Structure formats: structure tokens, C-alpha cells
Amino acid sequence: MCSALLTFAEVSCARGGRQLFERFNLTLKAGDCVALRGANGSGKSTLLRAAAGLFADFNGAVDAASFHYVGHKHGVSALLSPKENLLMHERLAGSTRWWPAAAPEAAVGDALPFGGVSAAQALAQVGLGGAPDTACSQLSEGQRRRVALARLLLERRPLWLLDEPLTALDADGRRLVQELITAHCQAGGAVLCATHQALSCPSATEVQLGGGA
Amino acid sequence: MFAVQFRREWLCVLRSKDEALNPLVFLFLAASLFAIGFGGSSDRLGEAAPAIIWVLVLLANLLSLEALFRRDFEDGALEQFVLFAQPQFAAVLGKVAVQWCACGLAMTLLAPLLALMLNLSAAALPTLLLGLLLGTPALSLIGAVGAALTVGLGGGGVLLALLLAPLHLPVLVFGVSATLDGGAGLAATAQLYWLAGISVLALTLTPFATAAALRISVERS
Numbered sequence: 556m557c558s559a560l561l562t563f564a565e566v567s568c569a570r571g572g573r574q575l576f577e578r579f580n581l582t583l584k585a586g587d588c589v590a591l592r593g594a595n596g597s598g599k600s601t602l603l604r605a606a607a608g609l610f611a612d613f614n615g616a617v618d619a620a621s622f623h624y625v626g627h628k629h630g631v632s633a634l635l636s637p638k639e640n641l642l643m644h645e646r647l648a649g650s651t652r653w654w655p656a657a658a659p660e661a662a663v664g665d666a667l668p669f670g671g672v673s674a675a676q677a678l679a680q681v682g683l684g685g686a687p688d689t690a691c692s693q694l695s696e697g698q699r700r701r702v703a704l705a706r707l708l709l710e711r712r713p714l715w716l717l718d719e720p721l722t723a724l725d726a727d728g729r730r731l732v733q734e735l736i737t738a739h740c741q742a743g744g745a746v747l748c749a750t751h752q753a754l755s756c757p758s759a760t761e762v763q764l765g766g767g768a
Numbered sequence: 769m770f771a772v773q774f775r776r777e778w779l780c781v782l783r784s785k786d787e788a789l790n791p792l793v794f795l796f797l798a799a800s801l802f803a804i805g806f807g808g809s810s811d812r813l814g815e816a817a818p819a820i821i822w823v824l825v826l827l828a829n830l831l832s833l834e835a836l837f838r839r840d841f842e843d844g845a846l847e848q849f850v851l852f853a854q855p856q857f858a859a860v861l862g863k864v865a866v867q868w869c870a871c872g873l874a875m876t877l878l879a880p881l882l883a884l885m886l887n888l889s890a891a892a893l894p895t896l897l898l899g900l901l902l903g904t905p906a907l908s909l910i911g912a913v914g915a916a917l918t919v920g921l922g923g924g925g926v927l928l929a930l931l932l933a934p935l936h937l938p939v940l941v942f943g944v945s946a947t948l949d950g951g952a953g954l955a956a957t958a959q960l961y962w963l964a965g966i967s968v969l970a971l972t973l974t975p976f977a978t979a980a981a982l983r984i985s986v987e988r989s
Contacts, residue, residue: 624848630844647853
């Protein structure tokens, strides 16, 4: 039995006087890709933030393996260049030399294809190899989203939490995201992804969030 | 961790120079207005100078603190910071250290000029500088807690000032009192020890509080 990478157990949550989830259950194992669908305000982002530990105002239990989170806000500093953004993120998040406790789970992580990739390589993979040193304030929305996605490749982590990864991206970028997700799942990772567009990944299953009115 | 965060913030400060210079310009401008406002009575100005300098330093510091986390909050870097920067204590300290260098330390270096403009007695100058050097770290460290709490709120500036005024009061009181004693030729060691004590206490306790406050702000957004 493969251990679960992400579990929602009986999660209930009300926000702004409205019940978002009632005893919501979901388990992601290695190789799973779940696309969260639902109308605006149906709680997709809230669910992702709960998985990441950025939202705690709910009943029930959430248990997640070591993860990458790419939210609505890119988390890309406009004053720094793409390369600096990645380097700083890598050193802040994955500085295992100084802080052994932050090491990712080796058992799951070892099978993953990405990770251990240098910042320059990661940028090249997301199609930003040409502009590693321009300030991010000069980049377009889609390019900044690509910088955020490059973070996924820096360090191997089994779980990806992506909040609308396809927005602002061109056709090429959308294909890239789907390729990354597919490869990640094939290598034994798991992806939870909120999206309004259909994912054309072979392993993707959809979960419809009822919510709405 | 401290070094990485310090470098990142330092790059950010270097690339937004005009924003980083704002508090210093404010300090200089306000001091010159005081000098002009007091007109010819340079004796009275000299008496009031310690209080004026300390209050202006405190206000200029508030100005810079308000912007401490705002940009990171808006572009989402703060989410990543809260989730992944480990240990948070060192990372927070790195952020605040840069704020202090760009603001507290810079203001301390600017203080001799202010002392000259405001006719502060030469005897008080060494005590003023030492007091600022020991007191401004406390202002930055305590201020960071308030800045972290108010970063998600619109128009947090006034709230931040209200929140921090009572906490910054001891630093102001001891700082002014030390400078006055120094100017009168008395030993100001007691007040300076107090300032150092407050700073050390803030150094050990506030980074934890700042990290917790940042998490609250991010979760609430």
C-alpha cells in the first residue's frame, strides 16, 4: 500500500457565512493528479491554502507531505531577477546543510525526475533561459508565472499544490505546465491543482466542488 | 539563513533607493523645519534638541517600518517565506537587520549633522550617538512585530503608529534622558544600559513574535 501524499479527512469549512465544504474527503497517492473544478468562490483556493497550511480555520484534518505551493500571487519579488528569485528561494527553503530537519522525504523524493536542477536550468526549462538577469518588474504576467513554476523544478518534493497554474500563460506555456504535471505524476509525485480549464494530462481526475449558490 | 535573507533584502533596498531614502529625507527635512521654526533663539533650540532628534528618529523609523513587509505581502513572497523559510527566527532577523542598517544605523550616522543644525551642545553628542546606536535596534525589532501584524490591513499606517507608540515609549524616554544628562556633563551610563538591555531583550523575543504575526497576516489574507 502506497502511503498517501495528501489527505483531507472530513474537512468542513464555512467562510463568510456560507458553507464551503461539508465533510470533504480526498486522498492523493503517488501518481495522482486531481484537478479541482468549480465556480468562482466555490472554495478551490481555500482548499489549496488549507493543504499548504496557509488557512487553518476549518474542522477536520489535513495531512500533507513536503510540497511546493504556487498560489494566486506568484511569490516572485519584482525587484529581483528571475535567477535571484530562484536562488534565494532555493537557499531559504532547501538549505539542508544548515537545517537538516527541512530535508525532503528521501523515499518518495528519490524517484522524482526534477529537482537538483540549478536555477539556470530550471529557467531554461520553463522557457525563460534568455532573460535570467532582467528585473522581474520588467517581465510580463505570464513570464512571472513561469518564474513561479520554475520553483517546482528546483528541489524535489512529492506534492505540488497549484492554484490556477494556467492563467496568464500562452498556449505554449499551458502545454508546458501539462507536460510538467504529467512527468511529475509519472515519476511518483502527486498534484492538486485548481483550474478553470481542462487539463489534458492522462492521469488527471476531476473533483467538482459543489459550493456555489 | 540569516546571511541569505540579509543579502536578499539588501539587494531589494539597493534597487529601491528612493524608497529607502524616504525616512532619511523626512528626518533631514523635519529637522531643518524645526531649526527654521525656532528662529533666532538658538539656546532654546539647543535645550529642545535631544527630544526633537529622538522623536524624529522614532517617526522616521515608523515610516520605514510600514513598508517593511508590504511589497513581499503583495507579490506573495511572504506566503513562500512563511511556508518555507527555516528557521524563521534567523530569516526574520535578517529582514529586520537590513531595515535597521538602512534606517536606524543610517540615522545614527546622520545624527551629528542634525545635532549641528539643532544647536545641540557638543558635550551631548557622544551620548546621543551611543544612545541611538543602542536604542534604534529596539525600535526596529519591536516595530517589526507591529508591521507584521498590520501588513494585511489597508491603511495600516496610523494603526501601526498607535500600536507601537506605547512600546517605543521607553526607548524614547531613556534616549532623551541620556542625551540631556550627557549634555549636562553627568554620567548617562544607567540610561544607556537600559537602552542596551531593551535592545537585547527585543533581539531575543521579538523575532518569534514577528514570525507568528506574519503567519497570522498571511492566513487572514
